[in-house]
Amino acid sequence: MNSLDILILVVLLITTVYAIVSANRANGILTVSISLLALLLVIQFFWKGFYWQYIPAYLQICLLIIIIYVNAALHRKLQNISLGVLLVVTLVPWAIFLPVPSLTEPMGKYAVGTQVFRWVDSTRTEQITKDPFDKRNVIVQAWYPAQGDLKGIHSLYLDGLRTLPPKVSVIPSFLLDRYDQIDTYAIINATPAGARGKWPVVLFLPGYGAARAFYTSLAVGLASHGYVVLCLDHPYEAAITQLANGKLATTIENFQPEAPDRLGFMENRLDIRVADVQFVLHQLENKNSSTNTFFTSLDLNRIGIAGHSFGGATGAAAMAHDSRIKAAVNIDGTLYGGLPKSTGYRPFLIIESNKDEIGRFARYEAGNQLLFKQFRGGYRYELEDADHYSFTDVPLLLAPPARLLAGYLLSVGQQSTKTHTATISLLDAFFDHTLNGNPSQIDAVANRYEAIVRR
Structure with missing residues (x-):
């Protein structure tokens, strides 16, 4: 407004x-x-x-x-x-509803550029659609440190803004009519900033059903601290995303009759997501020797992964499956299914919202204990002022009165900007230690925020 x-x-x-x-x-x-x-x-x-x-x-x-x-x-x-x-x-x-919401402003020292890559994995048939000729698409939006004094066009917040279906998830599309005016704090196709070495890479995975757009505040904020953040869309699971051929893909559930409690269904979706991550890693390796200045600026020996909700659990599972991923962050995610044999010490961080009624989160807690046992090297912090949706941009789409009411009555989207700032600080401290090799400052960072408690 x-x-x-x-x-x-x-x-x-x-x-x-x-x-x-x-x-x-x-x-x-x-x-x-x-x-x-x-x-x-x-x-x-x-x-x-x-x-x-x-x-x-x-x-x-x-x-x-x-x-x-x-x-x-x-x-x-x-x-x-x-x-x-x-x-x-x-x-x-x-x-x-605000016609043009304001996202959390990045606080790092770098300007931010962004590019979108729409890749097709020709080796995989799309499992979610009914067309046997569909190949799996994976959409990646890169947010990265860019050269200063940027001039250009800011990136669009959401795919397909001019041709949206009647609804995006549960949101009527007419509410999004002016989202092309949202300031994402990033310039499309900006030149990557120079560095003494190459930039560490962090893959970011959204929650189940969420579009990558709803994590723009976190992605841009982390990129401004000196990371290339690759935010993935998983087609036909994401609320909306544009495929390589220009088609807009929306959510297709396809629940399996033999898994009425969603367990088998969610395990299958997790496997698809892990395969998506591995495909992206292969793409990065194939393009790292090209003449494209963006891909040549990536340090593929320093790859981390983070995600929210189902994305956080998927990121941890992806690290268990792939040694190219050196560190993982699970933000409030519940694990589905098992993991491969233990790979020893691997840096691992859990950032979670308020869990004052831990009995309600039995599956969540069991999954986290399995992850700690798997990697045997982790940190865990609770943001007492946050709820599950505070990590996303979604509460910022509401006007302040509606946001306050939703937080008071439904405990949804509380302290979003504060949560974004604290989460980005924890991610930066964790990856600076695990990917850049600098002394750990994560406890010192956590101590700057009254509402962060180490568990």
């Missing part, structure tokens, strides 16, 4: 209240106020474009003009009720 939006709503509120107080009679103040409001709405429309949130505001100014200047034959009390009700209707959308 920008300053112009706030100004329009304030002027509209003052104009409506003054019209009611002045008995809806035309006077100089009302004329100036309505004229100013109309001018601001015209400026907004031609500057930022149409927002559906403004529809009630257009109706409100029309009603004000009719009542005050046309002198419509309405009882004064009815006029006031009409103005008051429509004013509430005008303000409600702004209290729920």
Whole structure:
């Protein structure tokens, strides 16, 4: 919500209240106020474009003009009720959804560039669709340190913004109409920043059903500290993603009848995700000797992985399967299925939301204990102010009043910006130690945040 939006709503509120107080009679103040409001709405429309949130505001100014200047034959009390009700209707959308949300601003010293790669694994048939000729696509968005004083076009927040289906997950698409204006703090196809060596690589995996876009704050924030962050989309599981042929792929569930509790289904999806990760690693190796400055800037001897929810559990499983991954972070993820034979000491970090009722999370806890036993070298921190969704951008898509209400009533999306900042600090400290070889500062970083508790 920008300053112009706030100004329009304030002027509209003052104009409506003054019209009611002045008995809806035309006077100089009302004329100036309505004229100013109309001018601001015209400026907004031609500057930022149409927002559906403004529809009630257009109706409100029309009603004000009719009542005050046309002198419509309405009882004064009815006029006031009409103005008051429509004013509430005008303000409600702004209290729920923001037309152009603001993401958590990166705090690292590097500017950030981004590129999107849409790859096809010709060796794998797509298991989720019914077309036997479909090959598995994997979409990767790279966020990386870029040369300073960037100029260019910021990256789009979400795939397919101009051609979205009626819904993206449970979100009606019309709510996303102006998401092309979201500042991702990254410039598309920017030149990678030079470095004494090459950049460490961190693969980032989203939660089940989530698009990579919903982790932009974490990905850009970590990249600004000196990492190449490769954020994956898993097609037909992600809410929305664009394939190599331009097709928009949405979620296909395909639950297996023999696995009504989802266990077999989720184990299968985890196996697909692990194969996606290994395919991406193969792609990086194949392209590392090319002349492309982005791929040649990657240090493939320093690869880590992180993810949220199902993505966090998948990342840990991928490290167990692939020795090219040197360190893993599970953010609030539940493991499904088993793991290969123990690979000894491997750096491993769990970042979790508040787990005050640990009995509710029996499967989650059992999976984490298996991971600690598997890698025998780990850290564990709880963010007491966070819930499961605080690690994503989703709460930031809501207006502050709706965000507060969701946090209070549903314990959803609490302290998102604070959670992002703390999580990025922990990720940076962990990967700086495990990939860059610097002395561990993770406990010192955790101690800077009152709500982080080591477990």
